[in-house]
Amino acid sequence: MFSFQTIVENFPVLLGSARYTLLISVLGCIEGLILGAVICAAALSNKRWMRRIAALYVSFFRGVPLLIQLLAAYYLLPVIGINVPALAAAVLTVGLCAAAYLSEVLRGSLNAIPQGQAEAAAAIGMAPRDVWIRILLPQALKIGLPAIVNELILLVKASSLVTVVGIVEITRMSQSIAAATYRPLEIYLAAAFIYLVINLVIAQAGRMLERRLTV
Amino acid sequence: MTSQTAASAHLRNVNKFYGPFQALKDVSLDIPPGKVTCLIGPSGSGKSTLLRCINVLELYDSGEVRIDDQLIGYDSPGGKVMAANRLREMRREIGMVFQQFNLWPHMTALQNVAEGLERVRGLKRPEAQARAREALAKVGLADKEDNHPSHLSGGQQQRVAIARAIAMEPRIMLFDEPTSALDPELVGEVLGVMKQLAAEGMTMVVVTHEMGFAAHVADRVVFMERGEIVATGSPRDVFNNPTDPRLASFLQGYRERNSLDF
Numbered sequence: 001m002f003s004f005q006t007i008v009e010n011f012p013v014l015l016g017s018a019r020y021t022l023l024i025s026v027l028g029c030i031e032g033l034i035l036g037a038v039i040c041a042a043a044l045s046n047k048r049w050m051r052r053i054a055a056l057y058v059s060f061f062r063g064v065p066l067l068i069q070l071l072a073a074y075y076l077l078p079v080i081g082i083n084v085p086a087l088a089a090a091v092l093t094v095g096l097c098a099a100a101y102l103s104e105v106l107r108g109s110l111n112a113i114p115q116g117q118a119e120a121a122a123a124i125g126m127a128p129r130d131v132w133i134r135i136l137l138p139q140a141l142k143i144g145l146p147a148i149v150n151e152l153i154l155l156v157k158a159s160s161l162v163t164v165v166g167i168v169e170i171t172r173m174s175q176s177i178a179a180a181t182y183r184p185l186e187i188y189l190a191a192a193f194i195y196l197v198i199n200l201v202i203a204q205a206g207r208m209l210e211r212r213l214t215v
Numbered sequence: 216m217t218s219q220t221a222a223s224a225h226l227r228n229v230n231k232f233y234g235p236f237q238a239l240k241d242v243s244l245d246i247p248p249g250k251v252t253c254l255i256g257p258s259g260s261g262k263s264t265l266l267r268c269i270n271v272l273e274l275y276d277s278g279e280v281r282i283d284d285q286l287i288g289y290d291s292p293g294g295k296v297m298a299a300n301r302l303r304e305m306r307r308e309i310g311m312v313f314q315q316f317n318l319w320p321h322m323t324a325l326q327n328v329a330e331g332l333e334r335v336r337g338l339k340r341p342e343a344q345a346r347a348r349e350a351l352a353k354v355g356l357a358d359k360e361d362n363h364p365s366h367l368s369g370g371q372q373q374r375v376a377i378a379r380a381i382a383m384e385p386r387i388m389l390f391d392e393p394t395s396a397l398d399p400e401l402v403g404e405v406l407g408v409m410k411q412l413a414a415e416g417m418t419m420v421v422v423t424h425e426m427g428f429a430a431h432v433a434d435r436v437v438f439m440e441r442g443e444i445v446a447t448g449s450p451r452d453v454f455n456n457p458t459d460p461r462l463a464s465f466l467q468g469y470r471e472r473n474s475l476d477f
């Protein structure tokens with residue numbers, strides 16, 4: 001028999017564990033966007049070595065599974081003398097990985113901006129940093145918004161991987177509750193519901209932002 | 216106000232290559248202060264390239280470009296490329312207006328004009344906005360400051376672009392076909408603002424296909440073809456007594472195209 005009782009009883013605990021999912025996703029997203037913008041700037045730099053570094057970065061963080069990256073951060077960093085709490089290592093790694101994808105989204109969006117936009121800024125003597133922050137990035141974020149929202153939703157789902165470094169977020173919590181209650185169907189349905197709500201909120205926020213940015 | 220400080224510009228034996236293709240061939244030209252110089256010539260003759268070498272949006276390969284007596288683009292003739300911050304300082308004095316307006320679509324008209332005053336001139340926002348409003352008023356758009364470019368007509372957008380340039384108080388203004396992207400009925404309002412600037416004594420270099428404007432407003436007309444300056448003179452000399460056969464045939468073609476419009 002399907003037991004709503006089990007869902008109701010365990011929902012608060014499950015929801016509580018969602019704070020780790022949210023924390024990792026939100027911080028990972030902020031880190032990913034900032035670092036992604038920097039990587040993207042490097043990828044478009046006229047200095048060859050900067051472009052090389054950006055390309056290497058993207059190939060590495062896109063090419064290696066996040067799971068391996070997390071394990072590497074968790075087990076390798078202490079070996080080389082860097083001791084970070086599991087949560088910090090997880091946030092850092094998820095953000096590093098998101099940056100690789102987001103930098104590519106931004107790069108694609110920037111290519112869609114007419115060259116005259118930056119030229120008009122250069123012509124009045126604006127410094128490259130201001131051209132980047134005030135003129136190009138806002139437009140790239142707008143053009144790339146649907147793709148960025150997509151990446152953020154993937155990020156929320158990918159955050160379930162941080163269980164491998166011992167963080168008890170939604171997925172890990174539902175595993176333990178399912179094991180304890182022998183009610184996997186109900187518990188995983190409840191977990192799925194929480195993920196779904198988070199991602200629907202993100203998608204809706206993205207649509208609202210898109211509408212606001214359309215002038 | 217601009218008349219005492221208007222700058223001159225001087226090109227000496229300027230060459231510009233795009234790969235193997237030579238877009239400017241040994242071009243020399245003096246642009247006098249406080250006057251309107253119009254550049255005319257067939258498409259692809261190097262007019263935009265010449266204009267863009269004056270503010271070094273394109274770096275010329277050899278020769279000299281000076282604003283007043285200051286070299287721009289290189290540290291010394293034939294020397295190292297000028298440091299970026301030095302170039303930016305010089306560009307503050309040189310306004311530019313583009314064929315496609317190049318307004319920033321994510322900003323209102325006011326923000327478009329105030330942006331450079333804040334970021335480049337370092338003014339505080341209220342002061343920058345006050346000056347931006349003055350500039351918008353000057354181009355007749357005081358009531359449009361909250362509009363984004365997408366909510367302005369082409370003519371209004373180009374006037375905002377002119378306001379954005381003049382708000383920086385440049386000493387010379389470059390116009391690259393400022394009316395070519397406009398519907399015919401909107402050309403007049405932009406040319407009107409340009410005439411007003413000319414009357415105030417701004418140094419202006421205008422690439423244009425508006426022969427009427429060149430004939431009536433220009434102090435000097437420069438005809439280019441295939442990367443070279445072929446003829447220069449007063450509008451009367453150039454339009455009424457074209458001695459160079461290439462200029463004569465260019466003007467003939469222009470007259471034929473425009474009479475066919477009827």
Ligand SMILES: Nc1ncnc2c1ncn2[C@@H]1O[C@H](COP(=O)(O)OP(=O)(O)O)[C@@H](O)[C@H]1O
Nearest residue numbers: 233236238256257258259260261262263264265
């Ligand atoms: N960035 C560029 N790369 C290669 N060729 C260019 C570039 N810009 C201009 N050209 C070429 O240089 C010539 C002069 O161009 P331009 O100065 O734009 O002419 P105009 O403004 O008189 O129409 C043209 O043949 C054009 O194709």
Ligand SMILES: [Mg+2]
Nearest residue numbers: 262263264392
């Ligand atoms: Mg041109």
